[in-house]
Amino acid sequence: MFGRSRKGAVTARTPGELDAMEAAGRIVGRALVAAREAAVPGATTADLDAVVEQLIREAGAVPSFKGYEGFPGSVCSSVNEVVVHGIPGASTVLAEGDLVSIDCGAILDGWHGDSAWSFGVGALAPGVQALNDATREVLAEGMLAMRPGNRLTDVSHALEVATRRAEERHGVSLGIVDGYGGHGIGREMHEWPFLANEGKPGRGPRLQEGSVLAIEPMLVLGGETDTRTLSDDWTVVTVDGAPAAHWEHTIAVTADGPRILTPRPRE
Template sequence: MLRRGKGIELKSTGEIQAMRAAGLVVARALGAVRAHAAPGVSTGELDEVADQVIRDAGAVPSFKGYHGFPASICASVNEKVVHGIPSRTEVLAEGDLLSVDCGAILEGWHGDSAVTLPIGAISAADQALSAATEAAMWAGVEQVRAGNKLTDISHAVESAARAAADRDGVAYGIIAEYGGHGIGTQMHMEPFLPNLGKPGKGPKLRVGMALAVEPMLTGGTADTEELDDEWTVVTADGSRASHWEHTVAITEDGPWVLTAPE
């Protein structure tokens, strides 16, 4: 049965398993997008691919209609950080860096995940940026454990991003305005999960909580701007961005990545 832990939704084992089913739908949709993403393909086509996979599973896209969002995925190309609107007129080209965010609702439960995909051959700098973002996500996932505090996750994400920056010789921008969140019977729930900060702060994590861990890094500034469509967020300096995300549940045995492929 659902309970509240300092404002954060707590789920039973069965409810977490229901979230896993939703997470697997998201994983399959992103897998289909990955298989179709190539030079000459539009982001609108990729949106149709994801939408079909979600609906074929008996689920509903989380994003479509959410506060008026017009599509089933967010497709953010190059300098677009997040919330990019797919379009039939936006055709991918060799060397593009594409971040795809996808959500699905199955029997009332939400799954939410994002990946960054290379379109054809991409630069070494873009490969490193995506790898750094993914590593930061996994560092955060590792801290989604009962007994930790919320910002232990934030600190792990930031520390991994800064370690990658030192290794790669690039001052990666860590986006502060956007971050992770609670998830369950709604897509966005308490708490907001920052992608940087000191450890040991915020609510104590408990078994039954579920969080979306989603770092966004850039190859330049951490400053962003929102386009006139009132959705698409871009880097202020035009540098490229990467976005990775998984939905993670806290179990007695540690983190369970609900949106990981089977």
């Protein structure tokens, strides 16, 4: 059943196809590390975008975000209250204490890699650091549900349960952003199915060995989860100005457990 979707199941990729996706994903991982290293006080999100685009192209790949449905950048650069889809620009200057989320993708030999992470420019305020640590942990726990025979919403439910555990562990309130989530990925950046970051278990298509999903929890500090999209038709911000964090990996289902196809150097 490799290379296609059987009825009611997420498409399975062959071992060779997974290796090809990981080759693209490793470029994405290196690009994210380069963006973080460039994110110093006084740098702009346009600077980070340029660093990422150069690295991806020099690796022989193509930035999958640039031009996607008209998006102008090679990364989504989302700072503080920006949840997702922030447009990089020279007017967004980073300062000490900013929480920065960088989301990027690369296409190599026709296969996509997609990953995101959030980090501080210098030290973060304690509550914001707890938010970011929690979001990273939620991704790590949620991906463990990527097992053969599970259903799509088993992953959603695992992410939700992990969020509530993280609230208790870190002593903060966390909101799960509604309407945004993960997705299938392969020859296209966004493929069926959509993966919600919360929900009841046991629903949706089955996962099989070789199924691949981009899993991306997006959490907001505090109880409010209302968002709005700015006039650029891309940038999504929290209505109350609360900070948001975004972590993402492209994950494959294997007989030996979840396989991260977007590993980052030194991770």
